[in-house]
Amino acid sequence: MSLLTLDRxxxxxxxxxxxxxxxxxxxxxxxxxxxxxxxxxxxxxxRLLAGLEAPTSGRALFHDAEIDGPRPEIGVIFQEPRLLPWLSVADNVGFGLAHLNAVERERRVNRALDRVGLAAYAKTLPRELSGGMAQRVSIARALVGQPEVLLLDEPFSALDAFTRTDLQDHLLDLWREDRPTLVLVTHDLDEALVLADRVVLLAGPPGRIFAERPVALARPRERTSAAFQEEKRQLLSTLHAARSGRIYEPEVLEVP
Ligand SMILES: Nc1ncnc2c1ncn2[C@@H]1O[C@H](COP(=O)(O)OP(=O)(O)OP(=O)(O)O)[C@@H](O)[C@H]1O
Ligand SMILES: [Mg+2]
Structure with a gap:
């Protein structure tokens, strides 16, 4: 059954x-x-799936109902952490939990920080964090409401390779606990192959889906294994074939 749907x-x-x-x-x-x-x-x-934009035509659905705005079941993580600089780490994470009483809020926040390895940083201000730590705070903030869906737009691309692979593994650990549905934008094919069940290639503008490929690798996935490298080779060749099937002239369509 489809949890998230884009329909034309x-x-x-x-x-x-x-x-x-x-x-x-x-x-x-x-x-x-x-x-x-x-x-x-x-x-x-x-952004259509997040309810941050509405489609000009066609539909974006969550559980078969139109997505008409941001909603707590769908969390979003952006490329930069977007923390509120004047609030502590804990208050940033608990920001969306104002409807809960203080005890319950603190319990949830502590658990979320614990899950991203930042329990000791609850009282810290964002400017005292490294980029990777700040992005972990934004993961905790997105997870604290236990969303069914997490949408991630190049969440690790600003980070160094070591921090990036750490956070990929970390995200997978978190995913194993609650199994949220993840849709992740990435420029990094290794990241796509470590994390995803399926890789979808967009090309454009105008943006269209040009290819799709399931990732045929058992979990946990070993980045250095021969099977991983072979899967990457095949993915590259799928992407290349899809792209060479068309000339990618950026086009600006005139609409009435
Ligand atoms: N708010 C906006 N106003 C006008 N044009 C926009 C807006 N957002 C996106 N676009 C246009 O829509 C197209 C797709 O943009 P989008 O940001 O979705 O691309 P992307 O695949 O995420 O690119 P990148 O990899 O650079 O992040 C681009 O031509 C962009 O200029
Ligand atoms: Mg983008």
């Missing part, structure tokens, strides 16, 4: 066609990686 969704900004007729179904608990060149509509697709 298009998105125009003025006369710019960011997404054209995109259909995609994501199953509950599935991890989907979106890849594609800059401007191919990956962030736009994610």
């Amino acid at each position: 969704a298009s998105k125009r900004f003025g006369n710019r066609h960011a997404l054209a007729d995109v259909s995609l179904s994501v199953a509950s608990g599935e991890i989907v990686a979106l890849v594609g060149a800059s401007g191919s509509g990956k962030s736009t697709l994610l």
Whole structure:
């Protein structure tokens, strides 16, 4: 059964066609990686699923109901942590839990910080954190409400390779506990292959889905294994074949 659905969704900004007729179904608990060149509509697709943008035509659905705005069941993690600088780590994480009483809020916040290895930093201010720690805080903030869906837009791309692989492993640990549905935008094919059940290639503008490939690797996945490298070779060749099937002239469509 599909938890998230795009049904022939298009998105125009003025006369710019960011997404054209995109259909995609994501199953509950599935991890989907979106890849594609800059401007191919990956962030736009994610923003439709997040309820941050509405499709110009077509539909974006969660549990078969139209997504008409941001909602607590769907968490979002952006490329930069976007923490509130004047609030402590704990208050940043607990920001969306104002409806809970103080004891319950603190319990949830502590657990979320514990899960990302930052229990000792509850009272710290964001400016005292490294980039990787700040991104862990934003993961904790996204997870504290136990969302069914987590949408991640290049969450680790600003980080060094060591921190990035750590956080990928960390995200997988968290995923094993609650099995949220993940849709992840990434430019990093290794990241897509470590995390995803399925890789979806967008090309554009106008953004369309050009290829899809399930990741045929058992978990846990070993980045240095021969099977991993072979899967990467095959993914690259799928992506290359899909891209060479068309000339990628950026086009600006005139609409009435
Ligand atoms: N708010 C906006 N207003 C106008 N045009 C926009 C807006 N957001 C996106 N676009 C346009 O839509 C297209 C897709 O943009 P989008 O940000 O989704 O691409 P992307 O695949 O995420 O690229 P990147 O890899 O660089 O992040 C681009 O042509 C972009 O200029
Ligand atoms: Mg983007």
